[in-house]
Amino acid sequence: MKASIWKVAAVVGVSIAVGIAAGYWLARPRLSEVPAAAVGQGAAGEPKALYWYDPMYPQQKFDKPGKSPFMDMQLVPRYAEGDGQGESAAVRIDPSLTQNLGLRLASVTRGVLASSVDAVGVLAFNEREVAVIQPRTAGFVERVYARAPGDLLKANAALADILVPEWAAAQEEFLALKASGDAALLAAARQRLRLSGMPAALIAQVERSGKVQPNLTLTSPIGGVLQELNVRQGMTLAAGETLARVNGLNSVWLAVAVPESQAGSLVAGQVAEARLPAFPGEVFAGKVDAILPEANADSRTLRVRVELPNPQGRLRPGMSAQVSLKRSTQQPLLWVPSEAVIRTGHRALVMLAEDGGRYRPVEVQPGPDNAGQTAILKGLEEGQQVVASGQFLLDSEASLKGIVAASLAAPAAVLHEAEGQILAIDSQEVTLAHGPFKSLGMPAMTMTFPLANPGLMQGLKVGDKVRVALSQSGNELRVQRLDKTGSQP
Template sequence: MQNKSVIFTLSSVACAMILVAGGYFAGRYVASAQPSVPQVAGTASLPSAGQKVLYWHDPMVPQQHFDKPGKSPFMDMPLVPVYAQDNQRPGLAIDPAMQQSLGIRFATVRQTEVQTRMEVIGTTQFDESLAEVIQTRATGYITQLYANAPQQRVHRGDPIASLFVPEWLPAQEEYLALKRGGLGTAILNDSKAKMRALSIPAELITALDKTGKVQNNLLISAPHDGVVSELNVRDGAMVAPGQTLAKINGLGKLWLEIDIPEALATQVQVGMQVVATPANQPNRTVHGEIQQILPQINGSSRTLQARLIIDNANDEWVPGMLMRVQLTKTAGKLGLLVPSDAIISTGKRTVVIVRNHDGRLQPANVTLGGEVGEETEILSGLQAGEQVVASGQFLIDSEASLKSVMPRIDGAEAAVNNSPTQGSVSAVRQHPSVDNTTLIKTYQSTGVIEQVTPDSITLSHEAVPALQWPAMTMMYKKPASAEFEAFKQGDKVNFSFIADGDGWQLTRMTTAGGAKP
């Protein structure tokens, strides 16, 4: 009986082992019958829960779509999913980790009292209202010139020149003869009037009356302290009536003439506060306010000139000094300010990239006011408290064009108008091999030629941040077989390329030193 129990126990154990082994092999068979799922490194290719995947793609070859995840056939990286939500919601969603790697920085639109302020250039000039012009009213000769060079400093009463006028002699001799003859006062007064009509100065007539001698020379003196800014005669020169002998400019006051760029001309007003600093002496300043705006744009410099008078009683300043000038409008107003780095000007419009309430990014058209330090006033297009991208805009633009979820910053409007955007900051241009209404983005890099074939060139090149490409070796198609014939294996080159169907095509290539265009 005991032997039967042992045999039964051993039989039960054997059956259990057979069942376990059968289950193991059956499980292996069922597992092998299921389709295998490719193992993809990283988590970027795994779809998020609750989101519908439209397709997978390689961000470096965004034109090629795949219907399932896996490894990119083009690069050593996993395919990236594109979700339906990305195409349905406005703007571009960028992972916070990628934002950090791209160096994206945000700034808040702030409302504050804005004063019109601009930085311009000015120069000190003679105050022409203090200038005295020395002229002669009769034909004569310079017998002696005391001020013998321009820019010579003079003081009030200093002699400038001695003038001999022959036609004054007969009138003086006639007066002396009448006086010696004892004729009446009325006749003498008539003779004096005749001398005044000949432009004989009153001081010469007085000297003639006192000394009883003919005055042969007229001494011309400086009317006030200043500088001989013009000297138009020399010793012995003959002068005619109305001829300018010299010009004396005073130095007690100077003009500060400010050059306003034509684009800022409408913002300048009389009464704006001025703080001027000499270019080579930053610790000295001049304070004042604009007193006059000249009514004409300078044709050569395309600037509008504003003027104010600065005191120079202590000879602190000299004409011709270059000044850095800060202009400020006294009355402030409420306005919106953003960092100047946040603004992108395409030539046809001005935009900033705004972060929506859900964190997505999209461009907004704005109208600019003046600059306030490192910030710029926004007249329309934004509201206080909104957040804008202050750095990394162009990388965002590249990411948006790869994912096709946000209009190109500089290309959307141009595409509508069938005309390329001029002066674009994102390097959009027209390529000669495509239709004139098609806008193509051009990328640049530097690398070394590894192989040249009739249809392609293989390059080992540096990273391309705009496409988030690391340094790599890649084949690029030629526009034509005859292109780039001067280049050979081993050349270090700067090159430009565009997306072309399912690959990339070279558009321009030069050696790193600038040869072989």
């Protein structure tokens, strides 16, 4: 009986020993995966953790290990780079594997923007080159010349002869005063003729011939197209009545419909080239006269007015044309392939390639696109290398490692507020047990924040309840305001 008991005890003891050994053997690889710095017992030569972060929310940093307040997982340590760059940490890839990963690099180049917007336009009259013919005094139409709307007129072309009876008496008085030799009275009579609406040329003719001239021939002051003709023989005219309207053809307008997505790059005065089906092989040069302020709601286009010289009068309103609106910048810009730019919706990034197979995200300010290239207004320098293919893979890896591109511009003056209690404070930082920062999506927790200035600690001590206001600059949260609340312990 005793022998049986001893056998059972021996078997149990062996099983326990084997279990302990197996557990240690199984646990050893897992323990080796936990960096010594993460548990605060870094051995000699082990990298030092800069901070801890949640891979699903890498922009928030923690000063010690623990469980993530955002996800049900342990925080991951972020180590200083071997070259001492710290915050400039990058994704490292063996250069021999870049081809296998499909990585393709492109250089940041400098050049001028030479863009062209192609659109369709229709010719129209230049509304600034218009002449309106009106009589300055009442009269009767004695003759109408053979004209009709649409006729091409030369300058000073006759339109109608009118009789002005009241001019006869005024001209006879003028001739009588001329015979008297009184210069002052003659000047007054001449002024009266001018105020009655008589042209200066007709007054000179009366004075020169010595005969009354009650008839006036209305002429077109400019050459062009007769748009309106409202005069008939025998009709009575009133002063200021519109008899004819003439549009000049020395220049024409070209109304161009430009998509609103491309209209932002257009400016008044830039060069335009028009090609008309009526004149194959010819290019008519002009310039953008105006970008009209209203968009077409149906076609989502803006109307651009181009002025084209028309010295020979061959360009006629109603003709269609293919238009190229040319533009080039005076200042050279930096250019990268458009595919290299990662647009997140809030900002634009590129993956910058550095020596030793290192890649890091860099925020950029993109400009206009042209022929598969995107202008970079801020964030890069000429000669740098960016990833043009495979950049999304590197960006995902950088996000998992908590590598976040620094912001280009200063952050907006937005403060995130919450209630809290001071656990420790000095001139540099404050440790708070705070409630949730709803605008940051940060739950209630205990954290240490740097102070924007040492004066914020004045009048505060450990245990005070405060309302804290944080500003966010890149990945850093800084206390901008620390106000003691009414209820204190």
